[in-house]
Amino acid sequence: MTTHVWDYRAEYEEERAEILDAVQKVFESGRLVLGESVLGFEAEFASYLGASHCVGVDNGTNAVKLALEAVGVGPGDEVITVSNTAAPTVLAIDGAGATPVFVDVRAEDFLMDTGLVAAAVTPRTKAIVPVHLYGQCVDMAPLNDLAAEHGLAVVEDCAQAHGARQQGRLAGTMGRAAAFSFYPTKVLGAYGDGGAVVTDDPDVDRALRRLRYYGMEDVYYVEQTPGHNSRLDEVQAEILRRKLGRLDTYIARRQAIAHRYAEGLGDLCEPGSLELPSVTEGNDHVYYVYVARHPRRDDIIRMLRERYDISLNISYPWPVHTMRGFAHLGVPQGSLPVTEALAERIFSLPMYPSLSPALQDKVIGALREVLRAL
Known part of the structure; x- marks a missing residue:
């Protein structure tokens, strides 16, 4: 029998009863979109991280994209990141209308070489997206110092770093916003696509909630553009609530x-x-x-x-x-x-x-x- 790099089946057998109970709970709730399961997961994931706000979205790519839009990144802007990452990181920058600007990584840990970032800053630079790759964090202190000096937003890409820490601080709590993926392979994985953006900034939180829901605050009335259909699914949210405890x-x-x-x-x-x-x-x-x-x-x-x-x-x-x-x-x-x-x-x-x-x-x-x- 093939030994795979990743396989969920043994874990599913161990957790089967709870996963199926989560699905049944949602189906019996009478609410399949943006209901109690999404609200509950948002509160519980924010609490786990020690963050003020969590906004569930449909996948990790859109988590990065919407986070960038929520901090004001748009057409004509530049965003500094790395090329040693999954393509969705860069697709999200492109999707926000910005231009990705690459810096190299460090040979010892594969992570953004923060010593190269200052030279990449131009008058068009609006944000930096450090990718906490493979399960550990980019050196955030010098990056945040540089961002403060130039008035830049730091949006952490935490798709591969749920629960990772740096100097005791959890990934996702060291920038203005942080994007998470809950793709099934992730450290905290759903049984399908899912994502979230975490922030301590109430303005970013409000912008994200509009952005994921067509730009609306009330049904059928668009407050601003752009707006997207990027909501975390109730079933995946309830499964994530169960798995978050593990x-x-x-x-x-x-x-x-x-x-x-x-x-x-x-x-x-x-x-x-x-x-x-x-x-x-x-x-x-x-x-x-x-x-x-x-x-x-x-x-x-x-x-x-x-x-x-x-x-x-x-x-x-x-x-x-x-x-x-x-x-x-x-x-x-x-x-x-x-x-x-x-x-x-x-x-x-x-x-x-x-x-x-x-x-x-x-x-x-x-x-x-x-x-x-x-």
Whole structure:
């Protein structure tokens, strides 16, 4: 049987009764859109983070887009971010009418190199979107200092960092607004699409509630444009409410798997060969994905699939600025050397809370055999 990078089925069996009860509760409620389940999840997720406001939306991409619009980003503006991210981060910036401007990442942790951001600021810069990639946080203190100096909004992309901390502060509480995805693979995942924006700013909260609901405050009356149909679904919200109570358990399981990988593979690590994830000082890593690197990455993936039926993933094989869909940005190949070099070496080992010890051992043993055979 194939060992997948992610699989929800064992977790579903463990939580089946509660998930089905959540669905039944919504169906019996008499309210299928923007009802008590969405309101309840918004309050509970905001409370978990220690934030003032949470606005549920339909997916993580629109969470970034609506957050940018709510802080005033629009056509003609520039938004600084990274190319080593999932394309939706950049699609959201483009969708808000702004131009994405890329800075490189740090080789040691794959995260935005905040020391490069000041040079990317222009008179058109309106916001910065740091991506808390793979499960740990961008260095936020210097970024916030720079943003304050230039009057910029910081919108955290927390799609991969539910529950991650930096110096004790949770991801999503260190900018003017923060966007979350609840896609099923996430640390806190729904059983379909879902997202949210978190903020302490009441004006941003009010703008978000209009933006997700056609620009309306009252039914059938548009207060402002743009407006979107971007509401979090009641069923997904109720499922998320149930799963939110387990979030810290999910994180602990992911961290335990990461520790097991490090113990089982650490003796094979050396620069220029196998390198395992590092945790930046001050960060608590939640391991949304477990990203290793090796110069013969493609051979490793092929051999694990062919010999051991283990399926790995690459997050991400193509930096956003190299994709044909973003050729209009005119960012030349070679302009982000660290990002481009990482894309040729990184690969993700299986990582999800219900990954059994037996499958963990299978992955460790198979990878050790493959590395010896290279």
